[in-house]
Every structure is written in structure tokens, then in C-alpha cells.
Amino acid sequence: MSLAILDAREWQQVVDLRTGRPLEAQGAVVDMVGALVDRHPFPGDRDNQSNDWVTDTALDLIAQYDPRFAFLSFSEQYYSWRYSPLTEAERQQRVDGAFAAVERFAQASGFTVVVVGTGDLVPAAVPVDLEGLDGLAVSSNWCAHYAGLYDLSDRDRALLAAHPGLERVVSRQDIMTLFDGRPGDEERLPESMAVTREGHFFKGTSLRRLYMIPQPSAVVPVSRNLGPVGSVTDIRAALLKLLETQKVALAFVEGVGCADFRLPHTACANGRGWFAYEPGDGQFLAISQGKHSIFEHNGGYRYYQDDTDSKPYPYSGFFTEIPSGTIGQAIPGRSIAVGNRSMFMHVLTGCDVTCECFARNLYNQGVMAVVHRQDKA
Amino acid sequence: MVRCGYCERRCPLGPESYGYCRMYYAPDGRVEERFPDKWCAHATARIETIPFYHAWPGARCLVVGTAGCNFDCRYCANAEVVKVDPAQQQDVMLDMAPEVLVATARKRDCRAIVFSINEPTVSLPTLERVAVAAREAGLVMGCLTNGYATPEATARLGAIFSCVNVSLKGLAPQFCQTYLGVPDAGPILRNIEALARLTHLEVTTPVIEGVNSHELGEMAAFLADVSPDIPWHAFRLLPEYKMRKEDYPSIESVGALVEGAGEKLRYVYFHNFIGSRWVNTDCPHCGAAVIERHSLGCGGDRLEAFHLIGHACPHCGGRVALRGFHESATAKETAA
Numbered sequence: 001m002s003l004a005i006l007d008a009r010e011w012q013q014v015v016d017l018r019t020g021r022p023l024e025a026q027g028a029v030v031d032m033v034g035a036l037v038d039r040h041p042f043p044g045d046r047d048n049q050s051n052d053w054v055t056d057t058a059l060d061l062i063a064q065y066d067p068r069f070a071f072l073s074f075s076e077q078y079y080s081w082r083y084s085p086l087t088e089a090e091r092q093q094r095v096d097g098a099f100a101a102v103e104r105f106a107q108a109s110g111f112t113v114v115v116v117g118t119g120d121l122v123p124a125a126v127p128v129d130l131e132g133l134d135g136l137a138v139s140s141n142w143c144a145h146y147a148g149l150y151d152l153s154d155r156d157r158a159l160l161a162a163h164p165g166l167e168r169v170v171s172r173q174d175i176m177t178l179f180d181g182r183p184g185d186e187e188r189l190p191e192s193m194a195v196t197r198e199g200h201f202f203k204g205t206s207l208r209r210l211y212m213i214p215q216p217s218a219v220v221p222v223s224r225n226l227g228p229v230g231s232v233t234d235i236r237a238a239l240l241k242l243l244e245t246q247k248v249a250l251a252f253v254e255g256v257g258c259a260d261f262r263l264p265h266t267a268c269a270n271g272r273g274w275f276a277y278e279p280g281d282g283q284f285l286a287i288s289q290g291k292h293s294i295f296e297h298n299g300g301y302r303y304y305q306d307d308t309d310s311k312p313y314p315y316s317g318f319f320t321e322i323p324s325g326t327i328g329q330a331i332p333g334r335s336i337a338v339g340n341r342s343m344f345m346h347v348l349t350g351c352d353v354t355c356e357c358f359a360r361n362l363y364n365q366g367v368m369a370v371v372h373r374q375d376k377a
Numbered sequence: 378m379v380r381c382g383y384c385e386r387r388c389p390l391g392p393e394s395y396g397y398c399r400m401y402y403a404p405d406g407r408v409e410e411r412f413p414d415k416w417c418a419h420a421t422a423r424i425e426t427i428p429f430y431h432a433w434p435g436a437r438c439l440v441v442g443t444a445g446c447n448f449d450c451r452y453c454a455n456a457e458v459v460k461v462d463p464a465q466q467q468d469v470m471l472d473m474a475p476e477v478l479v480a481t482a483r484k485r486d487c488r489a490i491v492f493s494i495n496e497p498t499v500s501l502p503t504l505e506r507v508a509v510a511a512r513e514a515g516l517v518m519g520c521l522t523n524g525y526a527t528p529e530a531t532a533r534l535g536a537i538f539s540c541v542n543v544s545l546k547g548l549a550p551q552f553c554q555t556y557l558g559v560p561d562a563g564p565i566l567r568n569i570e571a572l573a574r575l576t577h578l579e580v581t582t583p584v585i586e587g588v589n590s591h592e593l594g595e596m597a598a599f600l601a602d603v604s605p606d607i608p609w610h611a612f613r614l615l616p617e618y619k620m621r622k623e624d625y626p627s628i629e630s631v632g633a634l635v636e637g638a639g640e641k642l643r644y645v646y647f648h649n650f651i652g653s654r655w656v657n658t659d660c661p662h663c664g665a666a667v668i669e670r671h672s673l674g675c676g677g678d679r680l681e682a683f684h685l686i687g688h689a690c691p692h693c694g695g696r697v698a699l700r701g702f703h704e705s706a707t708a709k710e711t712a713a
Contacts, residue, residue, distance in 0.1 A: 006652035008613075008674075011628035013652030020671045020681070022654065083457075131473050136484040141420075151484070205420035207442070207458045207494060209469060304421040304485065309435055309680055309705055314671045315651075358651055358674065363454065363615060365651050365674035 002322070003030060004315055004346075006358070007037040008366040017322075017346070017370055020314040029374040032064050033353055037367045042340070042357040044364045046084065050076035050340050050357075051101035057355050058249075058338040059108050069239075069331050070111060070249035071288075071349040073339035074098045078255035078279060079362065081121050081212045092260070098253045099262040111249040114226045114239065116287070118279035119217035119270060120257030124210040127203035128165040128196055137194065137202070138300050141361065142280055144201035144213040148190025148300025165200035168274060169193070175294065178273050185295040193300050195274065206361065214255065216276035221258045221265035231269040232283065236290030236327050243331065250287075250327075254279050254341055280341075281317070284348040288326040296323060315358075315368060316347050322372075326350030334376045346370035379403045383530045384447045384498050385564040399463050400445040400499040413503050415470040416478070417442045417458050417494060421485050424704075425670060426677025427493050427521055430646060430658060431608045432540035432577050433701035434668060435680040438519070439482035442494020443503070444470070448523050449558030450546070452585070454675070456618040459495040475503070475510040483514055488704050489539075493521040497538075498530055508537040517701070521581070523557075524565040524572075531568045535575025540700055542579045542610075543569050545596055547589040556588065566599060573603050577700035581610040583649075584635070586626035593638035601641035606698035608644040611635040615649065615675060644698065648672045662695030 002017035003025050012034055014025045040057045043049040051074045058070055077094035080086065086094075099115075106113040128147075130137035135151040149169070152160070160169050172189045175181070196202065201213045222229055226238050235250070242248050258267050270276045270283070272292060277283035282297040306318045313319055328335045328350030335351040345354040352373040358365040378389040381396050388396030390403040401408050424436040444463035446453075453460060473481070482490050490511055497504055497520045504518075511518050519540040526534060534541060543565065547553060550561040572578050580600055584590050593611070600607050613631060616623040632647050632655065639645030647655035653672035660667045667690050669682040683703040684691050 008628060008650040008652065009625050011650070013654070015652060022652070127469055129471060131471055131477060131481065136481075203418065203469065203471065205418055207418050207455060209457065209466070302485075304437065307423060307437075307679065309682065311679075314673065314679060314681075360673075360675060363617075363675040365615075368651070 003371045005030070005034050005037060005369040005371070006315075006366070007369070009041050012038065017315065018312050027374055029065070029353065029371055033355070033369045033371055036060055036064060037355055037369045040355070040367065042359065042364055042367050045079040045340065045357070045359050045362045046076065048076070048097070051098050054338050054340050055101045055105045058105060058336065061336050061338065061353065061355060062109055065334060065336060065353060067336045067352070068247050068333035069243060069328070069335040069351070070109070071328065071335070071337035071345065071351055072105065072249055073252040073254060073341045073345070074101055075254040075339070075341035078121070078341070081255055082210055083208050083362065085211050095256060095260045095262065098256070102251050102253065105249065105251070109249065111247045112225060112242065113249045113251050114242070115223040115251045115253060115263055116235065117221040117256035117258070117261045117265075118252055118254050118283060119220050119277070120215050120259065121212040121255045122199050122215040124201055124213045125165070125199040128163065128200050129203070130194070133159065138190065138302055139202035139204045140299065140303055141205045143204055143278065143299040144210070145196050145216050145278055146299025147194045147202045148298075148302065149192040149194055150190060150302070152192060160194060165196055167195045167197045170195065170274070175298075178275060179292050179294050181295060188295060188301045189298060190300045193298070208362070214278045216278050217257050217270050218276050219258065219267040220270040221256070221261040222268050224264040224266055229266060229268045232277070232287050233290050233292060234268065235287050239327065240330060243333075252284070281344050281348060284344055285323060288348050288350065289323065290327075315343065317343060319347050322347060323350075328352065328372070343368060346372070352376055379406060379408060381408055382527055383408075383501055385525050385527055385559070386447055387527070398445040398447045398496070398499040400443070410500065410502050412444065412463055412467060412470070414472060414474050415443060415467060416473055417444055417466065417470060419471070419478075419481065421487065422677055423679055424489060424491065424519070425680055427491055427519065427542055428581065428610055428648070428678060429519060429540050429542060429579055430610070430668070430670070431579060431644065431699050432519065433488055433517065434683055434699070434703050436488035436701070436704035437486060438489040438491045439478070439485060439487045440491050440493055441478065442492060443500040444495060445499045446496045447499060447525055448496065451556050451618060452583070452614055452616045452620040453618040454615065455494055460618070475507040478507055479510040479514045479516065482511070482516055487516065489517045489519055491519040497522050497534065498526045501530060501533060504537055505533065524568045525559060526568060528567070528571065531571050532575070535572055538576055540577040540579070541572050542581055543572060544581050544583065545569065546583060548592045548595055552589055569600070570603055573607065579608040579610065581612055583612040583614040584626060584631050585614045586631055590626070590631060590634050593634050597638040597642055605641060605643050607642065608646065608698070609639060609642050611645070611647045612649040613647070648678060650674055658697065660690040660693060660695055660697060663690060663693035665690060665692040667691070667697055
């Protein structure tokens with residue numbers, strides 16, 4: 001059974017991750033993690049201590065748990081760029097800050113740190129408004145570039161074809177073909193998907209004004225110490241090989257592409273064909289599983305359909321099961337994940353112990369730790 | 378100049394005088410909306426996220442908002458939308474006529490349209506037109522409001538909305554002046570009494586430890602006098618906006634205060650933090666848990682289990698205050 005430790009600052013609740021029901025859990029790992037998250041209250045998504053929180057929490061967890069693998073995400077700069085009107089100098093300062101937090105982790109932990117930049121952000125133009133369609137357009141809170149389309153009329157198709165903010169509209173079958181889909185894979189795909197041109201975005205459900213948006217990058221940077229990788233889906237195998245000889249951390253620096261990457265790097269493919277991952281859960285999952293995961297997570301399925309009374313995993317977004325085949329599950333040794341990019345880590349990494357910010361729409365609720373495994377020596 | 382009749386500020390309006398909320402003006406001697414049919418966002422969520430715990434439990438809703446507010450809460454959670462001049466936001470607003478908004482709600486298989494991001498009083502004519510279209514489509518409407526409307530506007534709110542959650546933030550005039558930017562809570566208390574007669578009413582109190590926590594008992598007593606069936610949501614305040622650097626309230630100590638204060642009310646909740654233990658509805662007659670929920674913090678709560686038979690406790694048969702019936706959201710949509 002996976003346990004979640006919910007820490008709302010000076011107040012903790014341990015629950016069964018699958019049901020969300022409180023339980024009295026004990027054990028050395030649970031006790032250790034509970035004390036650890038109490039020592040590290042989350043400062044907030046856009047707080048300038050947020051990336052240091054990742055480093056501090058990960059180092060503390062390494063000292064307590066002695067893992068062989070760490071999965072980290074550093075995201076303060078990503079949130080600040082999206083939602084704050086920053087100058088270029090301020091933006092570069094935040095890139096430096098993120099890499100400094102990674103470097104501090106590397107120095108203090110002694111781990112070999114493989115760094116991945118998740119792709120560029122570009123200035124936001126006006127949003128693409130598809131509210132007038134006869135059919136339905138769906139984009140998620142974080143999705144800027146893709147929208148799922150349903151029940152389109154002929155009039156809708158004509159409007160979409162002429163829309164100046166759209167790059168293309170693709171069918172479900174186009175997506176299936178591009179990613180070698182098999183029967184049954186299409187369940188979470190929209191009927192069609194609209195793709196914006198650079199700088200344009202779908203407003204999504206967020207209230208906040210966007211200043212920069214993720215521009216899905218055809219290639220993303222991977223630090224050269226991993227060795228040659230051609231695609232984000234190759235990272236997993238290369239990491240597992242590296243882990244045979246050394247302790248390794250995979251660190252995501254969110255919102256940074258090749259131009260701003262501060263380390264020697266390889267540019268590797270960030271998708272397939274016309275599709276490129278935005279920074280976020282779909283990209284994390286593809287890297288963690290070592291395969292494209294668009295059938296599980298894409299930019300426009302009707303996410304709210306999964307929010308039913310009987311939905312399991314209430315703290316895991318719209319995932320109704322924890323994905324299998326993730327990198328943490330493939331590692332026989334101990335593994336941890338720490339991140340400040342929403343509640344991704346426990347879902348997408350499969351690591352034994354994860355600590356992640358519990359923040360929604362930038363509202364800081366605290367920290368959630370998940371203990372998937374307590375049995376590793 | 379004419380006086381605005383929507384909120385208790387009763388601002389003078391003219392062709393270029395927009396009042397405190399900046400959402401109304403009087404170009405021809407009549408009060409009109411500046412930005413009708415303009416929405417800051419819409420999202421699909423369950424009704425518990427507003428929060429409504431005693432109205433159509435589990436119903437899927439289209440949550441909407443506009444721009445502007447008639448309060449200046451020091452801790453405003455939506456300041457990036459409501460404290461910015463509405464005119465400066467029009468480039469990113471969605472332009473949706475009432476029929477389009479209602480059609481969107483139907484396409485998403487929603488039971489309700491719920492206005493909960495800013496203050497509905499600042500967009501009342503638009504909401505009245507949406508209400509007409511919603512009624513024709515068989516949808517209900519709900520809202521979250523600060524309750525600082527005029528009696529006339531309050532009557533209109535009561536006519537539009539099948540469920541209303543009033544935010545009762547504090548009682549003392551000094552609190553209202555310092556933390557909300559209004560002289561006193563008198564109009565809010567008056568409107569709570571009025572809305573309780575007009576529609577389904579729930580009340581939310583954002584609790585700031587050491588600031589308004591000492592007033593919880595007085596608030597509960599007031600609500601109990603109106604009706605002991607009013608569901609009362611004590612919210613752990615997450616300080617934002619001008620209070621962003623301030624400490625978070627202690628859950629243990631505020632929880633104890635809420636429990637003590639709520640003894641005269643039948644339905645008392647304490648949430649807005651992950652994993653709250655105070656979100657279930659217990660039968661007021663036998664104490665059995667009859668509606669179970671998860672607290673997911675400010676991202677919203679969700680229904681986990683509904684045990685009532687109609688409005689009756691399955692154990693003792695006692696009545697539980699409820700508007701509407703359980704809406705079990707289907708996993709797959711039907712065509713609109």
C-alpha cells in the first residue's frame with residue numbers, strides 16, 4: 001500500500017494514497033519522512049527560496065534514506081516567467097539561480113547529476129478563443145499549445161482552418177498513426193487536436209494573466225555527462241546504465257531550452273513529428289517510462305470526466321491509477337524524488353519516497369510526501 | 378451623476394465615472410455595465426469546490442467569473458484578477474453571450490453554472506441574462522458573494538441563484554475597515570437574513586488567527602438565530618495579496634475554536650487545507666456520517682460517498698438539510 005503524508009504546516013495527516021482515507025501508519029520510513037517534511041515547509045511556487053527547498057529537502061532525504069537514485073525538478077523560474085512581468089536580466093538571473101541550486105545539490109550529495117531542460121518559454125500573445133464553436137474545445141489549466149476538440153461541425157472546421165492563431169488541426173487517427181497507437185489507445189485522445197502557432201495559446205482554465213508560455217521545443221537539452229541520447233525517451237535507458245556504476249540524480253530545470261542551458265549538452269528530440277511536449281506531466285512521464293505517453297497524457301482530453309465519486313487516488317490529479325513502468329520501479333536500489341512542480345513526482349517517477357509541493361494554481365497548501373516502498377534494504 | 382444601486386457603496390456614476398468596482402457607469406443617466414458578457418475564465422469542477430456541501434452534492438459545474446470587486450480584502454486570493462483595473466484585462470477576457478455560456482455548460486455535461494471568482498454584484502445584469510438562458514436549458518445557478526449588495530440587488534441575487542454562499546468575513550467595524558475596505562458588516566448580516574428567506578444559503582468564514590478568530594462564536598450565534606440549518610464553512614485563510622508574508626493559521630487551534638463556536642449550528646465544517654478531518658456531514662440526529670468528502674485544499678474539495686436516501690439519514694431517518702439531490706457525475710459524457 002502506498003501512503004501519503006499530507007503536511008499543511010504544523011499539521012499532518014497520513015492517508016492511504018489510493019482511497020484518501022486517513023490511517024494510523026507507523027514504521028521507520030514513514031516516521032522519518034513525516035519528520036523530514038515537517039522540517040521543510042514549502043515556501044511557494046514563485047518564492048526565491050523554492051529551488052533551494054528542492055535541494056535542501058533532497059539532501060536531507062539522502063542523508064536519512066541513502067538512495068542510489070534521485071529524481072528532482074526545479075521549477076521556480078518556470079512559474080515566475082509564466083506569471084510575472086520580468087525583464088530579460090531578471091529572467092537570466094533566475095536561470096542562474098536554478099542551475100546554482102542544481103550545482104549545490106551535486107556538490108553536497110556527490111551524485112552524478114544529469115540535467116534536462118524541459119524547453120523554452122516565449123512571450124504570450126493574445127489567447128486563442130474557441131468558445132464560439134458549435135463543438136467543444138478543451139485545454140487544461142497548464143496547457144498552452146494544444147486543445148482537444150469534440151463534436152465539430154462543418155462550420156467549426158472552416159473556422160479552425162482559417163484561424164490565424166492555429167498551426168494545424170489533427171485528427172485522432174493522425175495522432176494514433178504518429179505514435180503507433182494500438183486499438184484501445186485512443187480512449188483518452190480527443191476527437192481532434194488544435195495546435196497553436198508560436199506565441200499563441202489557449203487560455204485554459206487559469207485565472208492568471210500569462211506573460212510567457214511554454215513553446216513546445218522540437219529539441220531539449222540534456223547534459224552531456226549522460227552520454228549520447230537522441231530522444232527524451234532514450235534518457236531512461238542511459239540513466240539505468242549509468243546507475244550500474246554510480247549514484248545518479250536526474251534533475252529537471254523547467255522552462256529552459258538549449259539557448260539558456262548553462263552546461264555542455266546534447267539536443268535531443270522532444271516528441272515526434274509535429275508533436276513536441278510542453279514542460280509538464282506528459283513530458284515527465286515520457287522520460288520516466290522511456291516511451292511516448294501521449295495516450296495517457298495529452299493536451300486536450302476531457303480531464304473532468306475522470307472526476308467521479310468513485311475515482312481512486314484523490315491526490316493524484318486526474319490519474320486513476322499510478323502509471324507502471326516508471327524509472328523508480330525499474331531501479332532495484334533505493335530511489336527518491338523531490339520536486340516543486342505541483343503533484344507530479346509520486347505519480348510519474350515511481351520512486352520509493354517522494355516529496356513534492358502541494359500547490360494548486362500557485363496556492364501553497366504545503367507538502368505531500370508519498371511512500372510507495374518501505375521494504376528496500 | 379447617478380448613484381449605483383448594486384452595492385452598498387452606492388458610488389456616483391457618470392459617463393466616465395466607474396465607481397469602486399469599475400464595472401458600471403452611466404453614459405446616458407442610466408446605470409449600465411461596462412463589459413457585459415466578458416468572462417475571465419471558465420472551468421469544470423464539482424460543486425463542493427465552491428464550496429457548496431448541501432446543494433446538489435457532486436454536481437458538475439461550469440465555474441465562471443468576470444472582473445472587478447467592491448471589496449479590498451487584504452488577503453484576497455484572486456487579487457491578480459479582481460484587483461486589476463477591469464479595462465486592462467479585456468484583451469484576455471472571453472467574450473461569451475449567455476447562450477454560448479449555457480451551451481458550453483451543457484456540452485460539458487454540467488448541472489449548474491456557478492459564479493465564484495469575483496463578486497457577482499459587479500456583473501448582475503449579465504448574470505440575470507445568463508440565468509434566463511440557464512433556466513431554459515434546465516441548469517441551476519449558484520454563486521459565492523461577499524454579501525455587500527443593496528437590498529434591491531440582494532433580492533435580484535436571490536431570484537437568480539438557486540444556491541448562494543455568503544462570505545461572512547468579520548463583524549467588528551475596525552476589522553471591516555482595515556481588512557475589507559468597507560465601513561461595517563451591517564449590510565452583510567442584513568443580506569444573509571434576506572438570502573436565507575429567498576434561496577439555499579451556505580456561509581463561509583475565512584479565519585485569520587488572532588484577527589477574526591475571536592469572533593467565531595458571535596458569528597455562529599448570529600447564523601444560528603437565522604437558521605441552525607445554515608451550513609457554515611470555516612476556511613483556514615491562506616494569506617495572499619497584501620498579507621502574503623504573514624503566517625498561516627494553526628489548524629489545531631483554529632479547529633478547536635471552530636468546533637466550540639459551532640455548537641449551535643447543525644452543519645459546521647473547517648477546511649481549505651489538505652486532508653481536513655472536518656469535511657464530512659454527520660446526521661444531526663444520530664451522528665452517522667451521511668456525506669463523506671475529501672479536502673483537497675483550495676483547489677477544491679470532492680465528494681467521496683453519499684449515503685442519504687433522498688434527504689433522509691439511512692440510519693435514523695432524520696432529515697438532513699439539503700437543496701436538490703445527489704448528482705453522480707458520469708464518467709463519460711452524453712451528447713449535449
